[in-house]
Amino acid sequence: DGGITQSPKYLFRKEGQNVTLSCEQNLNHDAMYWYRQDPGQGLRLIYYSQIVNDFQKGDIAEGYSVSREKKESFPLTVTSAQKNPTAFYLCASSMARDRGGQPQHFGDGTRLSIL
Amino acid sequence: GESVGLHLPTLSVQEGDNSIINCAYSNSASDYFIWYKQESGKGPQFIIDIRSNMDKRQGQRVTVLLNKTVKHLSLQIAATQPGDSAVYFCAESPRAGGTSYGKLTFGQGTILTVHP
Numbered sequence: 001d002g003g004i005t006q007s008p009k010y011l012f013r014k015e016g017q018n019v020t021l022s023c024e025q026n027l028n029h030d031a032m033y034w035y036r037q038d039p040g041q042g043l044r045l046i047y048y049s050q051i052v053n054d055f056q057k058g059d060i061a062e063g064y065s066v067s068r069e070k071k072e073s074f075p076l077t078v079t080s081a082q083k084n085p086t087a088f089y090l091c092a093s094s095m096a097r098d099r100g101g102q103p104q105h106f107g108d109g110t111r112l113s114i115l
Numbered sequence: 116g117e118s119v120g121l122h123l124p125t126l127s128v129q130e131g132d133n134s135i136i137n138c139a140y141s142n143s144a145s146d147y148f149i150w151y152k153q154e155s156g157k158g159p160q161f162i163i164d165i166r167s168n169m170d171k172r173q174g175q176r177v178t179v180l181l182n183k184t185v186k187h188l189s190l191q192i193a194a195t196q197p198g199d200s201a202v203y204f205c206a207e208s209p210r211a212g213g214t215s216y217g218k219l220t221f222g223q224g225t226i227l228t229v230h231p
Contacts (some may be wrong), residue, residue, distance in 0.1 A: 004158075035221075040123055042204060042221040043159070058218075090158050100164060101147025101208045104219055106158030 003027065006091050006107035009105045013078065013085055021076045023091030030096040032074035033104060036060060037088040046089075049074055050096070078112060086113050091101045123202065125226045134192040136225045138205035141186060149219065150179060150190045153202045162190070162203075192227075193209040200229045 004025045011020045025032065031050045035043040045058030049068040063082025068074055074093075078085045088111050092104040128134050140148070146167045151159035165172045165179045165188075172179050178191040188205050206219040 006158075033218075042223045045218060048218065092158075093120075101149075101164070102165055103149055103161045105161065106151075108158045109156070111156075 004091055004093055004107035006089075006110050008110060009054045011051070011110055011112045013112060013113055014115050016080045018077055018079050019112070021078070021089055021091075021112070023074045023076065023107060024072055025074075025091075025105075027093055027105060028071075029093035029105070030071070032058070032068065033092040033094075034058075034064070034066065034076045035090040035092065037090060037109075043090060046076065052089045059088060077087075088112075123224050123226050125228065127203070127228045127230065128195050128197065130141070130197060130229055130231050132195055134195045134199070134227060134229075136190045136203050136227065137193075138188040138189060138190075138222050138225075139186060140207050140222075142207060142209060143186065145220075146182060147208040148179070148188050149206045149208075150177075150188075150205045151206065152199075153204060153224070154161045155201075158205060183196050195227075197229045197231055200227055202226050 004049055007022045033048040034046040035047055036041050038081050044060050044065050047058050047066040049055035049057055052068055052071050055066050065077045088109050090109045092106045094102040094104045122227040150162040152162050153159045163174045163177050163179050165181050176193045180189045202224045204224045205222045208219050
């Protein structure tokens with residue numbers, strides 16, 4: 001079945017450590033997105049990529065980095081500069097934006113906590 | 116210390132009732148609207164979408180209504196079932212032509228609880 005796979009499901013970060021969250025999709029979607037969700041809140045956009053080898057900052061990009069070397073993959077690194085990384089991280093993908101507004105399809109998230 | 120989450124709007128209904136979940140948006144340039152359902156510990160699941168050239172769209176047991184005059188979006192669920200219990204989010208996307216095209220802006224969410 002086509003879909004979006006996020007791994008790991010749970011991740012723990014030590015002080016001063018960078019951690020990378022994986023996101024893979026086999027939907028042949030051009031665009032991919034990373035969101036952060038805090039308890040009782042909506043989703044906030046961290047980074048997004050409309051095409052391979054290109055990505056843009058979202059609303060809360062500080063302390064995060066991404067790469068888009070392959071169409072299928074959009075890993076997110078939570079760096080030590082992100083002082084409050086504990087959250088639920090969601091990856092999504094959609095068809096190209098030039099096709100008009102498109103639904104984003106989500107993975108089942110990675111829950112990141114500080115040790 | 117631990118951050119405290121905002122208190123989400125809540126809606127409690129009895130099984131079999133119809134549910135209406137509301138969402139207000141502020142961007143008059145928004146062109147595309149979408150509703151998601153999120154169950155605990157999972158990613159949002161697409162329910163239904165609507166474009167700004169429409170006022171109403173129906174799916175299976177769900178209807179989305181768009182009132183552009185007052186910038187209001189609603190999701191109606193017919194014959195609500197316990198399995199419908201979840202957090203429901205609306206999201207909007209602006210028209211083509213700008214750098215924000217394709218991005219979704221999410222609302223805070225509404226907790227729906229369906230009692231058997």
